[in-house]
Amino acid sequence: MWADRRIQDLFGIELPIIQAPMAGSVGSEMVVAVSEAGGLGSLPCAMLSPEQMRTELGIIRQRTSRPINLNFFCHNPPQADPAREAAWKRRLESYYVELGLDPRTPAPAAARAPFDSAMCDLVEEFAPEVVSFHFGLPERSLLERVRATGAKIISSATTVEEARWLEDKGCNAVIAQGYEAGGHRGLFLSQDITTQAGTMALVPQVVDAVAVPVIAAGGIADARGIAAAFALGASAVQIGTAYLFCPEAKVGPLHREALRRAKDNDTVLTDVFTGRPARGITNRIVREVGPMSELSPEFPLATGALAPLRAKAEQAGSGDFSPFWSGQAGALGREAPAGDLTRQLAAETLSRLSRLSGDA
Incomplete structure (x- = not known):
């Protein structure tokens, strides 16, 4: 049913939909819901203490045996x-x-801490199927410890140069993060945001530049965006802002109201x-x-x-x-439980792709 199954086969998931790991806004409840629906639930760990991580992972492993992703920041500690x-x-x-x-x-x-040995200890203990990083990759010794667990390693790239760097360092897949994406830019080889590319321009260039599967992120909130990402050569999508509308999202009423009111230029x-x-x-x-x-x-x-x-x-x-x-496509969000949203997005995308294939 899906023409490109590389990400599903790599991660052991049913649907090529990854819930973005949004620090402070996602907890175990959403991770379980998305993974149980067949996507890849992602737990953001950058704002969690080791004790909090252990608690969240304990809940997740009790409630689902499906693949999950643990996400970490790997910035240099500030001077x-x-x-x-x-x-x-x-x-x-x-x-x-x-x-x-x-x-x-x-x-x-x-509250945001870079990936360290204590966090790596928990990765080794709980053995998530996927470990993702933001702002590049951690030091080699930590990365090799993660790889030894059998976890698939991915990270965000905002340029073709960053994507090639990640592939050279052994990433199993690359997230192409377009300019439209909400939250922190994953840039790490350059700090110049004035030259960052949008998803439509970035994804096909990254696809052409690397041999590993590419995950499209940024401005994708419905079946139209997912279908477009596949047309550009992506093997999966990572969706963030659309999941903030779900009841499982840990966002306060002020944030929810701001999301409901947001327009394309807000x-x-x-x-x-x-x-x-x-x-x-x-x-x-x-x-x-x-x-x-x-x-x-x-x-x-x-x-x-x-x-x-x-x-x-x-x-x-x-x-x-x-x-x-919030990303630029926030106005396309819908209020639905995270599991239902994941299944709806997949079904609507397959229907759209089927119609497009039939039209061809």
Whole structure:
């Protein structure tokens, strides 16, 4: 039924649909639902402690024996830069005063950690079928430990050069992340976001450049997008924003409402929330401080100084300081349980592909 089954055969899944691992927005409930529906459920681990990872993985393994994906960040730990962090705090000081907060309050620590030996221990213990990375790949010794578990290794590429680099390092498949994608850009060989390509342009060039299967990501939210990705040569798709509409998504009411209202031109790439460019829905802090700020500390240190502002504003029902991650196709989202959405997307895509084949 699917013309290209390389990803299904590689991962041992029924449907070529991967639920994107969105840190902070996805937990065990969604992973189980997507995997049980035949797709690949992905647990984002970058914001979890080892204890939290163990708890989530325990729940997942109790509720499904289907393949799963564990996702990790592999950025370099930030170097302390007190002067830059102080300048960032000064830039935000007027907001602290406005909200009745003490600007001298120490910023909480950032919650995003790079892949390390403790995380690798849990990969070895739970043996997920797939392990994915963002911002390149971890150091060789850790990567070889992951490979020794039998897990298939994938990572995100935002350019052809990055895709070739990932293939050379032994990735079993490459995620081609188009400019339209929500959340953090996976770029790692260059930090220039002005030259990033969209999904339509990036995917076929990556397909031509590497021999491993390519997973298309960015701006894909319905059967039309999935069919287009296959037409470009992708073997599967990774879908993020569309899953944020599901009841299993761990997003608050302010984020859900912002997603429901979002239009095609309501998102922007910004570094004000974390220090790295990520696509989200425009709000007050993005408009007034960003979208890109020269003062934003190195990833993920920008998060700390914003945390008190976000908490105080959200208590008052405001999303002025909250990161509402979303891709450009958010308006195509539908509210349905994650398992139902996965099956619906697959069925609608097969129907569309069948009609297209018949027309040919």
